[in-house]
Amino acid sequence: MTSSDKTLADRTYRQLRGDIVNGRLAAGSKLKLEGLAQDYAVGMSPLREALARLMGDLLVVSEGQRGFWVAPLSLDELDDVSRVRALIETEALNAAIRNGDAEWEHEVTAAFEALAAVEEHLPHTREPLPPEQLEIWEARNRAFHAALVSAAGSPMLIKLRALLYQQSERYRRVSLNVSRGWRNVHDEHRAIYDATMQRNALRACRMTELHLARTAEEVRKAMAALSRDDDAPGDKA
Amino acid sequence: MTSSDKTLADRTYRQLRGDIVNGRLAAGSKLKLEGLAQDYAVGMSPLREALARLMGDLLVVSEGQRGFWVAPLSLDELDDVSRVRALIETEALNAAIRNGDAEWEHEVTAAFEALAAVEEHLPHTREPLPPEQLEIWEARNRAFHAALVSAAGSPMLIKLRALLYQQSERYRRVSLNVSRGWRNVHDEHRAIYDATMQRNALRACRMTELHLARTAEEVRKAMAALSRDDDAPGDKA
DNA sequence: TGTCAATCTTATTTCGATATTTTTTCGAAC
DNA sequence: GTTCGAAAAAATATCGAAATAAGATTGACA
Numbered sequence: 001m002t003s004s005d006k007t008l009a010d011r012t013y014r015q016l017r018g019d020i021v022n023g024r025l026a027a028g029s030k031l032k033l034e035g036l037a038q039d040y041a042v043g044m045s046p047l048r049e050a051l052a053r054l055m056g057d058l059l060v061v062s063e064g065q066r067g068f069w070v071a072p073l074s075l076d077e078l079d080d081v082s083r084v085r086a087l088i089e090t091e092a093l094n095a096a097i098r099n100g101d102a103e104w105e106h107e108v109t110a111a112f113e114a115l116a117a118v119e120e121h122l123p124h125t126r127e128p129l130p131p132e133q134l135e136i137w138e139a140r141n142r143a144f145h146a147a148l149v150s151a152a153g154s155p156m157l158i159k160l161r162a163l164l165y166q167q168s169e170r171y172r173r174v175s176l177n178v179s180r181g182w183r184n185v186h187d188e189h190r191a192i193y194d195a196t197m198q199r200n201a202l203r204a205c206r207m208t209e210l211h212l213a214r215t216a217e218e219v220r221k222a223m224a225a226l227s228r229d230d231d232a233p234g235d236k237a
Numbered sequence: 238m239t240s241s242d243k244t245l246a247d248r249t250y251r252q253l254r255g256d257i258v259n260g261r262l263a264a265g266s267k268l269k270l271e272g273l274a275q276d277y278a279v280g281m282s283p284l285r286e287a288l289a290r291l292m293g294d295l296l297v298v299s300e301g302q303r304g305f306w307v308a309p310l311s312l313d314e315l316d317d318v319s320r321v322r323a324l325i326e327t328e329a330l331n332a333a334i335r336n337g338d339a340e341w342e343h344e345v346t347a348a349f350e351a352l353a354a355v356e357e358h359l360p361h362t363r364e365p366l367p368p369e370q371l372e373i374w375e376a377r378n379r380a381f382h383a384a385l386v387s388a389a390g391s392p393m394l395i396k397l398r399a400l401l402y403q404q405s406e407r408y409r410r411v412s413l414n415v416s417r418g419w420r421n422v423h424d425e426h427r428a429i430y431d432a433t434m435q436r437n438a439l440r441a442c443r444m445t446e447l448h449l450a451r452t453a454e455e456v457r458k459a460m461a462a463l464s465r466d467d468d469a470p471g472d473k474a
Numbered sequence: 475t476g477t478c479a480a481t482c483t484t485a486t487t488t489c490g491a492t493a494t495t496t497t498t499t500c501g502a503a504c
Numbered sequence: 505g506t507t508c509g510a511a512a513a514a515a516t517a518t519c520g521a522a523a524t525a526a527g528a529t530t531g532a533c534a
Contacts, residue, residue, distance in 0.1 A: 006301030006526095007486065009289070033517065043488050044518085045282055049289045052246070056293010058396075064243030065494050065517060077392070084393045087328055155314070156321045159295075160397060244518065270485065280520040281486085302526050304485060477534080487524070498513070504506085 009046035013053050016040070020059045020070055021166060022138075023173045028072040031060070058167065075223055078171050082216040085164040089212065090205040092149035092157045097201040100151035105197065111147040112193045115140040119186035134176065138169070144189065148196060172215060175222035183218065185211075246283035250290050253277070257296045257307055258403060259375075260410045265309040268297065295404065312460055315408050319453035322401040326449065327442040329386035329394045334438040337388035342434065348384040349430045352377040356423035371413065375406070381426065385433060409452060412459035420455065422448075 005011040016036075019025045037047050051068050054060035062068045096104065118137050123129065129137070142165065149161055188211040195204035242248040253273075256262045274284050288305050291297035299305045333341070355374050360366065366374070379402065386398055425448040432441035 004301065009285075009486080010301075032515095034515090045285065045487055048246075048282065048286050048518085049486095052286045052289035053293055056290055064241065064247075067495095067517060080391050080393045084391060084397070087324070091324055154317050154321065156317045156401075160321070164393075246518080274520095282519055285486085286518095302485060303528095475534100477532105479532085480530085482529075483527085485524105485526075487522105489522085490520095492517105492519075494515105494517070496513100496515070498511100500511085501509090503508080 007046070008042050009049040009053075012040050012042050012046050013050035016050050016054060017057065017059060020054070021170050021173070023170070023177070025070050027070055027170070027174075029070050031068040031070060033067065057163065059170075073171060073174065073223070075220060078216060078219060078223065081164060081167045081171070082212055085161075085168055086209050086212045088157060088161050088164055089145075089149065090208055092152040092154065092161050093196070093204055093208055094201045095152040095154060095157070096149050097196060097199050097204060099153045104147075104151040107150065108144075108147045108193070108196065111140070111144040112189065115144045115189060116186065119189065122182045122186070124182065128177065128179070129182075138173075142169070148192070168212075168215070171219045171223075174226070175219040178222040178225060179218070183214070185215075188214065244283065245279050246286040246290075249277050249279050249283050250287035253287050253291060254294065254296060257291070258407050258410070260407070260414070262307050264307055264407070264411075266307050268305040268307060270304065294400065296407075310408060310411065310460070312457060315453060315456060315460065318401060318404045318408070319449055322398075322405055323446050323449045325394060325398050325401055326382075326386065327445055329389040329391065329398050330433070330441055330445055331438045332389040332391060332394070333386050334433060334436050334441060336390045341384075341388040344387065345381075345384045345430070345433065348377070348381040349426065352381045352426060353423065356426065359419045359423070361419065365414065365416070366419075375410075379406070385429070405449075405452070408456045408460075411463070412456040415459040415462060416455070420451065422452075425451065 005014065016025070025031070031051065033044060033047060037044060040047065051060050051062070055062060059071050060068050061071050100108075115137075118133070118140055122137075145165060146162070149158060152158060188207065191207040192204055192211060195207055242251065253262070262268070268288065270281060270284060274281060277284065288297050288299070292299060296308050297305050298308050337345075352374075355370070355377055359374075382402060383399070386395060389395060425444065428444040429441055429448060432444055
């Protein structure tokens with residue numbers, strides 16, 4: 001859509017990726033090729049190509065002659081992803097604080113202010129965020145975290161960080177659908193931003209770890225609640 | 238071939254991956270689809286699927302309607318990959334030393350001894366290793382490093398480690414074709430092994446870092462020599 | 475020398491044929 | 505009457521080949 005969609009396979013890859021990350025395609029569900037080909041209006045070849053690429057992003061799994069599934073989510077994997085993400089993200093942030101120049105500071109500031117504009121009047125109530133505002137917040141949150149590490153000077157670190165961020169985002173979306181309102185995520189972002197601008201790498205990394213750990217904890221609660229609901233689905237059969 | 242080749246796309250993926258990692262398909266070279274389809278005796282569909290998956294492994298790059306290339310190698314990327322690999326690998330080794338049980342110790346020991354059996358009568362001369370012995374050494378080196386971290390208890394860490402190992406292997410293969418004989422790589426492996434068995438995580442990680450840094454240094458020299466040769470290819474035009 | 479158009483090469487995609495897995499049906503045994 | 509298993513049927517994944525469309529190249533013309 002927005003960026004380089006030179007081929008149908010490209011476009012389909014991006015669409016599928018979005019639909020998996022935001023949960024429109026449920027975790028663990030079977031991806032029936034014929035249905036997908038219809039929904040996305042493509043033939044088998046570009047579709048399979050897109051799915052093959054998504055395997056590399058750890059968003060899709062496949063089994064021999066049996067087809068493709070959306071990669072499942074689990075509490076164990078949530079822990080795993082969160083911990084590895086903290087490792088990568090702090091390493092990258094540390095490097096960025098060492099290497100970042102004035103332009104980087106400017107970009108981080110712009111990203112932070114854009115994010116702050118959304119976060120400052122976030123509902124403290126327990127009503128769920130309207131979908132389109134959620135999309136805006138997701139986009140700016142992603143942009144802020146990406147901007148922070150953009151000066152790390154390590155393409156590999158940045159690639160891995162993006163991979164792990166995307167994994168985390170899948171989990172986070174689960175919790176946002178169940179969430180009892182927003183914790184003070186904005187304060188956490190501000191703490192990271194301030195420490196970064198002061199070039200206090202140690203503090204910036206600690207704040208990042210805290211931020212990731214709290215997010216993971218929130219997701220963990222939401223997922224635990226969900227799986228309890230699955231076990232005891234109430235009255236309706 | 239050996240493992241799960243349930244589909245043609247699978248087999249082609251593995252074959253291509255091997256041919257890229259061991260350098261049979263040169264870094265940066267164009268992957269002409271028709272030619273590959275002939276060489277690997279497959280149609281377009283499985284071939285493209287395999288290439289799409291290789292993009293996720295960072296072994297292949299593609300550009301819009303222009304096709305596929307073997308991902309290029311560069312000195313900058315070598316540094317980048319080596320550093321990130323050290324980060325991931327030490328983190329994983331540290332966790333493995335914390336978590337590893339007796340079975341893990343046994344597996345590591347078996348892998349080390351298999352590797353040692355090859356390394357102990359490695360030529361100290363400057364003759365290049367015969368290809369089939371090189372393959373054996375590569376396989377056992379890979380198995381040893383994989384065994385070390387296998388008890389890390391973090392699937393994600395292990396996945397990323399495998400990705401980075403594969404990247405490093407591409408670079409290492411370059412240097413082995415130019416190499417002036419083997420440095421005492423066996424002593425380095427033994428040092429890592431001994432520290433690991435003593436559950437001395439700090440020392441094991443330091444030895445690993447040293448091992449990776451030395452390997453990277455060797456590759457760097459080889460690549461620098463190669464690119465000098467490219468610039469001044471001698472008499473022949 | 476630069477630009478445009480015709481042509482050729484190559485990547486991309488569609489579509490239909492084939493092979494595999496899953497489900498259903500039917501029958502026999504317990 | 506129920507359970508188990510085999511065989512047929514349906515659904516689905518995989519693959520190859522031909523059609524399409526995009527990009528690169530060449531050569532004529534200005």
